[in-house]
Amino acid sequence: MRRWLAAAxxxxxxxxxGAAVTVGxxxxxxxDRAADAADLPDVIARFAPQRRxxxxxxxxxxxxxESASYRYxxxxxxxxxxxxxxxxxxxxxxxxxxxxxxxxxxxDLSGRRGxxxxxxxxxxxxxxxPGDTLEVGRAGxxxxxxxxxxxxxxxxxLAKTAKVxxxxxxxxxxxxxxxxxxxxxxxxxxRTDITLAAARTVAFGLGDLSFITRNGVRxxxxxxxxxxxxxxxxxxxxxxxxxxTMLAAGAHAEVQRRLPGLGVRRALGFTPAGVVxxxxxxxxxxxxxxxxxxxxxxxxxxxxxxxxxxxxxxxRPAGAALLGPLALAWLVVCGVVVAAASFPAxxxxxxxxxxLLRGGELANRRPPRRASDDGLLTMGARxxxxxxxxxAGSVATIGVCAGVVLxxxxxxxxxxxxxxxxxxxxxxxxxxxxxRPEQLDSLRxxxxxxxxxxxxxxxxxxxxxxxEPVRLVAYEGDHVRFDAPPLAAGRRLRAPxxxxxxxxxxxxxxxxxxxxxxxxxxxxRELRLKVVGVVRALDDSGRIAWVSxxxxxxxxxxxxxxxxxRLEPGADRPAVIDRLRALGLAPVTVGGAxxxxxxxxxxxxxxxxxxxxxxxxxxxxALLQGLAMTARERRGALALLRACxxxxxxxxxxxxxxAAAVALPAALAAVVLERLVLGPAVTRLAASxxxxxxxxxxxxxAAVTVGxxxxAALAAVAVxxxxxREPVVHGLREELP
Amino acid sequence: xxxxxxxxxxxKTFGEGRAxxxxxxxxxxxxxxxxxxxxxxxxxxxxSTLLHVLGGLDRAEAGRIEVAGERVDGASERRLAALRRRxxxxxxxxxxxxxxxxxxxxxxxxxxxxxxxxxxxRRADELVERLGLREVAGLAPSRLSGGEQQRFAIARALVNDxxxxxxxxxxxxxxxxxxxxxxxxxxxxxDEGRALVLVTHDPAATAAADRVLHLEGGRLAAR
Numbered sequence: 001m002r003r004w005l006a007a008a009x010x011x012x013x014x015x016x017x018g019a020a021v022t023v024g025x026x027x028x029x030x031x032d033r034a035a036d037a038a039d040l041p042d043v044i045a046r047f048a049p050q051r052r053x054x055x056x057x058x059x060x061x062x063x064x065x066e067s068a069s070y071r072y073x074x075x076x077x078x079x080x081x082x083x084x085x086x087x088x089x090x091x092x093x094x095x096x097x098x099x100x101x102x103x104x105x106x107x108d109l110s111g112r113r114g115x116x117x118x119x120x121x122x123x124x125x126x127x128x129x130p131g132d133t134l135e136v137g138r139a140g141x142x143x144x145x146x147x148x149x150x151x152x153x154x155x156x157x158l159a160k161t162a163k164v165x166x167x168x169x170x171x172x173x174x175x176x177x178x179x180x181x182x183x184x185x186x187x188x189x190x191r192t193d194i195t196l197a198a199a200r201t202v203a204f205g206l207g208d209l210s211f212i213t214r215n216g217v218r219x220x221x222x223x224x225x226x227x228x229x230x231x232x233x234x235x236x237x238x239x240x241x242x243x244x245t246m247l248a249a250g251a252h253a254e255v256q257r258r259l260p261g262l263g264v265r266r267a268l269g270f271t272p273a274g275v276v277x278x279x280x281x282x283x284x285x286x287x288x289x290x291x292x293x294x295x296x297x298x299x300x301x302x303x304x305x306x307x308x309x310x311x312x313x314x315x316r317p318a319g320a321a322l323l324g325p326l327a328l329a330w331l332v333v334c335g336v337v338v339a340a341a342s343f344p345a346x347x348x349x350x351x352x353x354x355x356l357l358r359g360g361e362l363a364n365r366r367p368p369r370r371a372s373d374d375g376l377l378t379m380g381a382r383x384x385x386x387x388x389x390x391x392a393g394s395v396a397t398i399g400v401c402a403g404v405v406l407x408x409x410x411x412x413x414x415x416x417x418x419x420x421x422x423x424x425x426x427x428x429x430x431x432x433x434x435x436r437p438e439q440l441d442s443l444r445x446x447x448x449x450x451x452x453x454x455x456x457x458x459x460x461x462x463x464x465x466x467x468e469p470v471r472l473v474a475y476e477g478d479h480v481r482f483d484a485p486p487l488a489a490g491r492r493l494r495a496p497x498x499x500x501x502x503x504x505x506x507x508x509x510x511x512x513x514x515x516x517x518x519x520x521x522x523x524x525r526e527l528r529l530k531v532v533g534v535v536r537a538l539d540d541s542g543r544i545a546w547v548s549x550x551x552x553x554x555x556x557x558x559x560x561x562x563x564x565x566r567l568e569p570g571a572d573r574p575a576v577i578d579r580l581r582a583l584g585l586a587p588v589t590v591g592g593a594x595x596x597x598x599x600x601x602x603x604x605x606x607x608x609x610x611x612x613x614x615x616x617x618x619x620x621x622a623l624l625q626g627l628a629m630t631a632r633e634r635r636g637a638l639a640l641l642r643a644c645x646x647x648x649x650x651x652x653x654x655x656x657x658x659a660a661a662v663a664l665p666a667a668l669a670a671v672v673l674e675r676l677v678l679g680p681a682v683t684r685l686a687a688s689x690x691x692x693x694x695x696x697x698x699x700x701x702a703a704v705t706v707g708x709x710x711x712a713a714l715a716a717v718a719v720x721x722x723x724x725r726e727p728v729v730h731g732l733r734e735e736l737p
Numbered sequence: 738x739x740x741x742x743x744x745x746x747x748x749k750t751f752g753e754g755r756a757x758x759x760x761x762x763x764x765x766x767x768x769x770x771x772x773x774x775x776x777x778x779x780x781x782x783x784x785s786t787l788l789h790v791l792g793g794l795d796r797a798e799a800g801r802i803e804v805a806g807e808r809v810d811g812a813s814e815r816r817l818a819a820l821r822r823r824x825x826x827x828x829x830x831x832x833x834x835x836x837x838x839x840x841x842x843x844x845x846x847x848x849x850x851x852x853x854x855x856x857x858x859r860r861a862d863e864l865v866e867r868l869g870l871r872e873v874a875g876l877a878p879s880r881l882s883g884g885e886q887q888r889f890a891i892a893r894a895l896v897n898d899x900x901x902x903x904x905x906x907x908x909x910x911x912x913x914x915x916x917x918x919x920x921x922x923x924x925x926x927x928d929e930g931r932a933l934v935l936v937t938h939d940p941a942a943t944a945a946a947d948r949v950l951h952l953e954g955g956r957l958a959a960r
Contacts, residue, residue, distance in 0.1 A: 644822070647815060
């Protein structure tokens with residue numbers, strides 16, 4: 001039974017480590033795997049349509065260039081499959097050369113007319129497979145021949161656009177088609193900047209020019225997953241420390257139990273090193289299979305959600321590459337177990353032999369300062385607290401685990417809030433419609449609409465570092481009435497020429513209030529702004545800037561405009577939507593982060609909850625282990641209680657007291673830890689682009705506390721049932737005078 | 738008078754195979770209310786085992802046991818707990834006082850379990866008083882003498898007013914004076930109408946007994 005319990009502990013600890021390693025490794029390396037598999041280009045240049053021959057002439061002269069391929073990209077192409085439809089399709093016509101994507105289902109384009117390959121995100125969300133027919137704008141029905149992945153962006157619907165590819169035309173036909181996109185592969189990736197600088201020089205005169213590098217893609221995508229990765233790495237460390245503490249406590253108890261046998265060996269002439277080696281061997285025999293099982297279970301438990309997450313990011317699951325990190329984790333877990341088992345054996349083996357033969361306490365325990373007259377629960381609490389070092393270790397272990405659970409639950413509910421509640425991000429409008437400015441008065445007249453205004457957005461890039469995209473947003477009037485992300489520094493914008501920038505952009509460009517910001521819009525026009533405030537925003541990973549409408553429209557009169565509607569509190573939203581539809585408009589309900597991110601946030605929340613569940617299991621094991629050790633040490637006292645007529649319920653009450661003496665301080669420690677350490681640390685991690693209100697709510701604190709007490713009661717009942725199976729006299733024999 | 742404790746055909750074996758030893762082999766015993774029976778025997782003859790089996794602390798392989806008209810053999814663990822709570826009191830050689838509790842709290846302990854005697858609290862006060870333990874009632878066991886510890890243990894055994902008291906070498910760990918004091922208390926306990934079985938090596942204990950039985954070859958016999 002003891003060996004099974006110890007093995008269960010190792011399995012639990014390894015399970016948590018396996019879960020953390022799986023998600024952490026998969027997310028950390030997913031982009032590189034996908035980029036390698038897809039042969040992602042090192043630089044993607046977009047520009048206004050040109051003759052291919054002209055572009056090719058400029059590209060061929062670039063230094064460090066290995067190869068290039070050309071495409072013609074069409075945006076806002078309607079795509080339809082059955083009842084699925086989007087106006088935001090991106091049609092890429094391939095004009096020969098390397099692809100930059102990986103075919104994951106079906107086959108690649110053959111050059112025949114009527115074929116299309118679709119990106120995996122579209123295929124997954126629409127249920128498309130090779131053989132289906134997809135309506136692609138004016139091209140009509142095209143037969144899907146393959147599904148591809150290109151990690152140059154996150155997948156649809158997390159990305160706005162649904163990408164499909166056609167073409168691979170013969171030279172004669174492709175010569176007639178202009179190009180607006182070049183994919184460049186370099187010989188030496190460390191010298192990409194030289195190629196990029198030369199490309200900027202030779203690109204003089206090309207309109208709407210923008211570059212994105214492979215590294216830029218990685219940074220953008222990693223930033224989105226960065227919080228999760230950092231959390232999981234931190235969590236894996238916490239799990240290993242918790243596992244080490246638990247295993248050390250278990251090993252201590254095991255050595256305590258085997259003291260007489262250990263004494264006999266020493267009396268027979270075994271050296272301390274020989275005794276320790278025996279313990280280490282026996283621990284390894286137990287740890288090796290248990291750690292393997294735990295790591296495997298952990299990897300399996302989070303494998304599904306992690307894969308979903310990677311697919312949403314257009315990245316590649318780890319597959320067999322995960323075996324290496326898992327093997328390393330297996331070595332670490334086995335090492336921790338062996339060390340934890342060997343150290344108390346080493347301490348014990350160096351003691352005089354006579355006390356060992358008597359089975360005396362491994363640690364000298366001080367008698368209580370004062371005797372008392374307690375009930376059964378309090379008596380149990382005294383039993384638990386008597387072994388102070390172990391009690392403190394158990395409280396620390398369970399406190400840290402419960403703190404992590406609290407954090408995970410907080411994060412999960414925050415993500416759900418982000419998904420469902422736009423107000424979390426400072427959005428104060430609930431509906432958007434593609435309406436003309438002159439329709440605003442009729443929108444404001446709709447019952448339930450409190451305010452309406454026009455919002456303009458322009459996709460731009462930093463004028464000095466073209467790899468840094470920035471979305472410019474402007475509202476007619478005071479933007480704070482409709483969009484008020486929390487201000488991190490400086491003030492709100494008040495005048496033309498001023499900008500509030502997202503924290504993500506501020507971090508990327510080193511901006512602060514007073515800094516100048518120069519942007520280039522897609523047509524190459526420069527807009528110079530003065531940063532007056534830095535705000536925390538999730539949209540576009542914080543690479544966003546709010547400017548005044550005259551500033552934006554002065555630079556780009558064709559900026560994309562949309563009407564935003566703020567509803568009155570308690571307004572009948574469906575009725576408002578009906579009225580808008582009656583006006584011939586297509587209203588869109590505003591979600592949290594953005595409506596297209598809902599699935600992604602849902603996946604993240606489920607990953608976090610799965611991890612929280614795994615940590616909860618660790619708490620249960622730690623409670624069981626601590627309680628079993630207390631019951632083991634106080635077996636005589638519990639037998640005496642039974643001799644006095646105590647029933648199983650009375651014994652369970654004593655053990656519940658012992659478990660509660662650990663669980664309650666652990667719950668308190670968890671709340672303090674989350675409030676003072678974990679919450680602020682995670683908020684700092686995320687502060688690069690968003691403010692996360694991570695203070696645990698009363699409901700979460702209550703859930704964790706009640707959960708711990710329920711686990712304590714479960715552990716108490718389990719141990720009491722086991723105790724009740726043995727005759728009372730067995731325990732009495734161990735009660736030493 | 739009907740016996741309060743009755744046992745017959747008790748069999749209990751320890752060890753396995755060639756090492757197996759039958760410590761009880763058809764042992765029979767009958768003790769009436771108010772009777773103090775001393776059981777003697779060599780070390781390892783099975784005296785303590787007999788008490789454990791009689792009190793439901795261990796189970797016999799065969800035989801029938803009745804305490805105050807209730808069957809002990811074959812009873813469920815729940816039933817055995819109730820029997821130990823209300824019908825049987827134990828006194829051990831090494832006192833078995835819990836070190837976290839004061840002497841008095843150890844006495845009250847038996848009254849804290851569910852289903853204990855409704856007057857257990859009052860009886861605990863009376864017993865502490867009667868056994869002359871009031872002055873040391875608040876002290877931890879480690880600060881009590883052996884005689885005081887055993888008196889607290891006897892008080893604990895009597896808190897629930899049991900019909901049967903089983904004492905395992907109660908004087909084995911005490912000096913002569915303290916041992917005599919404890920034997921006197923046990924005699925008083927029997928005189929109050931309880932059946933008392935005393936396992937001992939102490940010749941002085943036999944003097945206090947109404948009957949003396951010897952355990953030999955797994956059976957009890959008078960000499």
